[in-house]
Amino acid sequence: MKMIRMTNMIAQRRVSRLSGGLPGGLRVGAAVLALAGGCTVGTSFDPGEIQFEPERPETEAPDDPAPYMGDDALVLEAQSNFRTGIELHQKVIWRTCTPNGGVCHNSKEFPDLRTPANFVNAFGASCNVQYGEYQSVYDRCERPGDRFRIAGGGVNTGQIEIGWIESIPGEYYDGEGLPPEDSPGLHIHLADPIAGEQTEVYTNGEFQRTFINDGKVEDFTFAEYTTLWSILPGRKHLIGEVRDFQLDQVQSLLSVGVVEGDANRNDVFGARQDDPVHLLEPGSPETSYLIARLRGTMAGEDIPGSRMPLANSPFTIPEMLALFCLVEGFPDQGTEADLNRGIDYANCSYSDDPAGLNLLGEGVTWSARISKILEFNCGGCHGGDSPQAGLNLVGDDVYLRLLEPSTQVPDLPLITPGVPEESYLYLKLIGDDAITGNPMPYNPLTGEGTLGEAEIADILTWITNGAVENE
Structure with a gap:
């Protein structure tokens, strides 16, 4: 009897914890559940089975091609x-x-x-066509440009493809005649000349693009700019006046991303020459x-x-x-x-x-091997318009530059033909104690970097054999 009373007391406490704060009817239900749960302890309770067959997707091994069986x-x-x-x-x-x-x-x-x-x-x-770096755009990367249109003030240009667009900051031109080609304003360079002879017009300029909407080809005006337009000689270059109150509007226009047909500004519309x-x-x-x-x-x-x-x-x-x-x-x-x-x-x-x-060429010669090693491994930093330390290792006249004194140790030329231990470039490549700064090539992202043993050995051989340019 004591055991039964103890079991009932435990069950009642369990019920009170589960049903505390519940309405009366819910308390009864909780009590029943608690007691029912207690009855399953130590029994062979069978929860039953759910009759369910999952639909698993069938996977197939990739249809791999036969392997190469040659000896290369x-x-x-x-x-x-x-x-x-x-x-x-x-x-x-x-x-x-x-x-x-x-x-x-x-x-x-x-x-x-x-x-x-x-x-x-x-x-x-x-x-990739990045605005602000137009010199790096390849002609065959250019896409058909958006179109520009003026229809007002006696001028009707029709749609003309935009070559490139540029905003030059500064005070607007307030002199006699047409503004200079490099004067401040919104510059638009077109693929084809504007018909007629009128050189100035105050009107609305429309920027248009072609879209495919529900299978239909449609032209859409995505931006407009009203100002005084000056049509320069040749009639393919317009300058739109930009006053102080128009600055935000021009910036908004440029932020839209006008597609330029001559993004690299070399007078070649790449998409007209070949498919992008x-x-x-x-x-x-x-x-x-x-x-x-x-x-x-x-x-x-x-x-x-x-x-x-x-x-x-x-x-x-x-x-x-x-x-x-x-x-x-x-x-x-x-x-x-x-x-x-x-x-x-x-x-x-x-x-x-x-x-x-092979990107690095073959044979220990300047043109076939050494110049390629320097360009591929060093040209990322020592190339372009602003090369590191003023040393450009890409393009023409690289060989002649290597015969000049180094900027870090002027007593040593970059290359001394026949004498690698007096060639500062070689000393930089091997990390010699005589150098100033980091060994080269230096990876600014990881703080590491070096040429492979074969590449360093070829440069050593080339210098030892006289560092000949043409052979």
Whole structure:
């Protein structure tokens, strides 16, 4: 009896805890549940079974192509290290093009290559055209420009493609006649001349773009600007007056992102010459812009801008072969799933001569090897309009610059033919105690950087043999 009373007391306490604060009817229900729960302790309670057969999706193994069975060591190395597109992205693209947490090609630096999905999105995507860096735009990256139209004040231009647009700050021109070509104002350069002879008109200028809406091609005016327009000689260059109260309107117009048909301002409208190229072109690595930036050329033409990758060593031959074969075999409407498929090295046309993809050249000569080593490994910092330490290692006359004294140790030339220990550039490459500052090449993102042993050995051999330019 004592045991029964003790059990009832425990049950009552359990009921009071569960039903405290509940309405009367709910308290009774709670009590019943508590007692029922207590009755199952130590019993063979059967909760029953749910008759349910889940519908699981069927997965299929990727339809991998037959492997390469030849004996070329470079192809075999590529196939061993980069069997699929996913492996290529993980081991090469992510490591080389998005270093240090993705500071190069990430959400703030187009194109974003951090993830396999983003990498796939580069197939068929337009080139990078960054405003403010027009010199680095390749002609074949240019797209058809937006159009400009004036219809008022006696002038009717019709739609004329915009070459490029620029706002020059300063006080508006208040002199006699037409303003100078470089005067402050909103400058619009057109593909074709404006008809007629009138040189000034105060009216509304319309910026128009073509859209496809429900399958219909439509023109849409996405911005307008009313001001005094001056039509300069040649009638392809307009200057719109910008007064103080119009500054915000002009900035809003520019922030919209006007598509420029001549974005690099060289009087060549790239989209009129040929179809615009894409970042990666399925089936055609030779016309893929990202690959052209790695090589520095496309179809025999030099590609503007620094060689890529900017802060890492250039791709090796097996890495280039894997990228070329992936792009050559990638389907037109490919998805991220296609990266899981094996790269078809056996049928890849570039497997016949993988050595031809060598970015650093062959033979220890200036033109075939040494100049390429310096350009690919050093040109990211020592190139362009403002090279580090004033030393440009890209373009013409590089060889002559190497014969000049170094700026850090003026007693030593950068290169002393036949004497590597008196060649400051070589001492920088090997990190000799005689140098000032960091060894080169220096990676500003990781604080590290050096050439490979083979590259340093070739530079040493070249200097020892007299550092000849042409041989």
